[in-house]
Amino acid sequence: MTAAVAGQQVPVAAPPARAAAWRRLLRSPAGLVGALLVALVVAAAGTALLGLTPYDPIAQHPQARLQPPSAQYWFGTDQFGRDVFSRSLAGVGNSLRVAVVAVFLSALVGTTAGICAGFYGGRVRGPVLAVTNVLFAFPPLLLALTLATTFTRNWLTIAIAIAIVYVPIFVRVSRGPVLSLRETDFIKAARVLGIPTWRILVRHLLPNLAAIVIVQVTLSLSWAVLTEAALSFLGLGSPPPAPSLGSMVFDAKILAGTAWWNLAAPGAVIVVFVVGLNLLGDGLRDALDPRNGRNA
Amino acid sequence: MRSIARHPLLRRLVETVLTLFGVAVLVFTTLRAIPGDEITATLGTEAAGLSAEQQESLRAYYGLDKPLVLQFFSWLGNVLTGNLGFSRRAGATVGEMTANALPVTMELAVLATIVGLLIGVPLAMLSASRPNGVRDGFGQLVGLAALSVPNFLLGAALLTVISRYAHYNPNAQGFAHFTQDPLLNLQQMLFPALILGFGLAAPIMRTARSALLEVQTQDFVRTARGKGVAPWRLRVRHVLHNALNPIVTMTGIQFGYLLGGAVVVEQIFSVPGLGRQVLAGIQQKEYAVVQSTVLVIATTFVVVNLLTDLLYRVIDPRVRAA
Numbered sequence: 091m092t093a094a095v096a097g098q099q100v101p102v103a104a105p106p107a108r109a110a111a112w113r114r115l116l117r118s119p120a121g122l123v124g125a126l127l128v129a130l131v132v133a134a135a136g137t138a139l140l141g142l143t144p145y146d147p148i149a150q151h152p153q154a155r156l157q158p159p160s161a162q163y164w165f166g167t168d169q170f171g172r173d174v175f176s177r178s179l180a181g182v183g184n185s186l187r188v189a190v191v192a193v194f195l196s197a198l199v200g201t202t203a204g205i206c207a208g209f210y211g212g213r214v215r216g217p218v219l220a221v222t223n224v225l226f227a228f229p230p231l232l233l234a235l236t237l238a239t240t241f242t243r244n245w246l247t248i249a250i251a252i253a254i255v256y257v258p259i260f261v262r263v264s265r266g267p268v269l270s271l272r273e274t275d276f277i278k279a280a281r282v283l284g285i286p287t288w289r290i291l292v293r294h295l296l297p298n299l300a301a302i303v304i305v306q307v308t309l310s311l312s313w314a315v316l317t318e319a320a321l322s323f324l325g326l327g328s329p330p331p332a333p334s335l336g337s338m339v340f341d342a343k344i345l346a347g348t349a350w351w352n353l354a355a356p357g358a359v360i361v362v363f364v365v366g367l368n369l370l371g372d373g374l375r376d377a378l379d380p381r382n383g384r385n386a
Numbered sequence: 387m388r389s390i391a392r393h394p395l396l397r398r399l400v401e402t403v404l405t406l407f408g409v410a411v412l413v414f415t416t417l418r419a420i421p422g423d424e425i426t427a428t429l430g431t432e433a434a435g436l437s438a439e440q441q442e443s444l445r446a447y448y449g450l451d452k453p454l455v456l457q458f459f460s461w462l463g464n465v466l467t468g469n470l471g472f473s474r475r476a477g478a479t480v481g482e483m484t485a486n487a488l489p490v491t492m493e494l495a496v497l498a499t500i501v502g503l504l505i506g507v508p509l510a511m512l513s514a515s516r517p518n519g520v521r522d523g524f525g526q527l528v529g530l531a532a533l534s535v536p537n538f539l540l541g542a543a544l545l546t547v548i549s550r551y552a553h554y555n556p557n558a559q560g561f562a563h564f565t566q567d568p569l570l571n572l573q574q575m576l577f578p579a580l581i582l583g584f585g586l587a588a589p590i591m592r593t594a595r596s597a598l599l600e601v602q603t604q605d606f607v608r609t610a611r612g613k614g615v616a617p618w619r620l621r622v623r624h625v626l627h628n629a630l631n632p633i634v635t636m637t638g639i640q641f642g643y644l645l646g647g648a649v650v651v652e653q654i655f656s657v658p659g660l661g662r663q664v665l666a667g668i669q670q671k672e673y674a675v676v677q678s679t680v681l682v683i684a685t686t687f688v689v690v691n692l693l694t695d696l697l698y699r700v701i702d703p704r705v706r707a708a
Contacts, residue, residue, distance in 0.1 A: 220404070220405075220408060221408075223401070223404075223405045223408065224405055224408035224409055224411075224412055225412075227405050227406070227408070227409045227684050227687060227688045228409070228646065228680075228683075228684050228687065229642060229643045229644070229645055229646030229647050229683065229684075229687055230643065230646075230647070231643075231646055231647045231649060231650075232645075232646025232647070232649065232661070232664065232680060232683055232684075233646075235646075235649065235664065235665075235668070236413075236416055236417075236664075236676065236680055237416065239417075239668050239676070240416050240417065240419050312533075312534070316536050319536055319538070320536060320538055320650050323538045323650060324649070324650060324653060324665060325669075326668070336538070339538060339539055339542055340538075340542075342542070343542045343545070343546070343654075350546075353539075353542060353543060353546070357539045357542075357543070360536060360539060361534055361535055361536075361539070364533075364534040364535075364536075365530060365534040368530060368533055368534055369530070
């Protein structure tokens with residue numbers, strides 16, 4: 091944080107610092123592997139979202155039920171003769187879409203609220219912290235589950251439910267640094283210079299929070315992927331026949347003894363995705379905040 | 387906000403009560419937002435056959451014609467006097483159901499926490515004994531696996547393997563409470579506790595590792611080493627003891643998460659805990675059950691967090707007005 095605060099006084103210095111952070115990220119094994127895995131998964135998800143899967147993920151082929159993996163069906167087929175590879179791609183597309191929208195919303199709302207609560211104090215702080223405390227009073231999965239029940243179920247409402255659960259994390263993560271940044275000389279100088287408050291918030295405070303928020307975003311994405319999968323495993327995700335990794339695992343439970351690929355494929359995809367995000371998050375934390383990174 | 391308080395404990399208590407009130411408001415409004423009301427939930431499609439007067443009188447009977455604020459306080463009053471509602475499907479009051487389910491979830495959470503600590507803390511000590519070495523790599527790899535393999539996947543896979551290849555599935559029989567058949571109960575709790583505990587080991591391990599690394603660079607550790615304290619004694623009595631604070635906090639938070647987060651594992655292994663009660667309520671559209679159970683879980687969660695706070699005040703005298 092110290093380094094970032096010092097860098098802020100000379101805004102021109104930002105691009106090289108960013109390049110250095112990238113280099114540090116890609117030089118650490120965790121960061122590199124994480125970035126590669128995430129890139130792979132995003133490419134797979136992109137393929138599915140563009141409709142480029144080898145088979146239609148929901149088309150049933152009764153003559154090709156429960157086929158083991160082969161050159162024709164890379165990950166085999168399920169009990170309705172649907173191609174597991176195509177379904178896994180579509181499932182990961184759905185996961186990614188839900189996770190990205192959820193984390194984007196919660197980061198946007200949470201960081202804004204956190205910055206305002208930290209900067210203004212008083213009237214803004216009370217309500218923001220009250221809402222944060224209430225949301226923190228629920229085990230996260232339970233809250234996501236309850237909220238998901240409330241809405242008509244589709245991928246967007248699932249994303250919103252997950253977003254609500256994660257808002258308080260971003261409030262907490264961004265508010266702390268703002269409390270100390272508020273008292274720094276460069277912010278005081280900006281105020282004395284008569285720079286409008288919104289500009290101070292956006293141009294001076296936000297860049298100093300970027301590192302911490304980016305790391306939190308990456309780690310939150312992994313949690314959002316897991317939550318979406320858990321919800322659809324419980325039958326509270328996107329309604330069928332839309333492929334979702336969680337519901338694929340659920341459906342595979344009874345088949346797993348004989349047709350193991352039905353469980354292994356979506357399971358492996360989830361694990362690769364989450365491992366990638368976690369490694370990337372750890373790598374980013376080390377790269378963006380060298381002081382904290384040593385022992386985290 | 388921290389500096390205002392003269393009596394941190396009192397302030398913490400007031401805050402807790404206010405939070406619980408907020409929780410009640412949120413639970414009430416969330417489940418009120420679901421389309422349909424008690425009448426359609428009870429009568430289903432037959433509700434459409436009711437005349438306007440019949441609908442009106444039923445609405446009056448359920449108090450649905452009152453303003454929302456009044457409905458909220460009458461519900462809250464009921465809850466506070468122990469009336470959590472009634473489940474038609476189960477033929478029991480939600481209070482009775484919860485009295486059955488809460489100990490089950492608690493037992494599972496305690497067992498899982500023990501497993502999590504037994505895996506997480508030694509793993510962290512192993513990692514911290516040689517930072518960035520091979521041991522550390524191994525420790526971190528296990529931590530990463532625990533963090534990334536979702537419990538439903540582990541549960542589904544484990545259930546398949548044990549019931550197909552080992553022909554052993556204690557959870558296929560009816561659930562036995564600990565007081566009825568402790569031996570069967572522990573067998574039925576074994577896999578759920580192992581799975582949840584493994585997941586729990588990840589945050590515990592990561593927290594413990596960084597806490598240990600921080601403590602072991604401090605001067606008093608060097609002094610103790612210089613005085614010739616045995617290595618294992620140094621690690622346990624000097625380093626681990628001083629790193630307990632964050633570990634306890636993390637364990638407390640994770641224990642609380644288990645109260646609602648165990649729902650998936652409870653579902654897979656047919657363990658009749660609170661999570662499963664919520665899920666059954668959702669599936670059968672018995673929102674009174676969902677509402678009360680979620681409230682019970684959140685309350686327990688808040689209380690657990692409060693106790694964790696108090697606990698580390700006891701463990702670490704340095705924390706006073708934090």
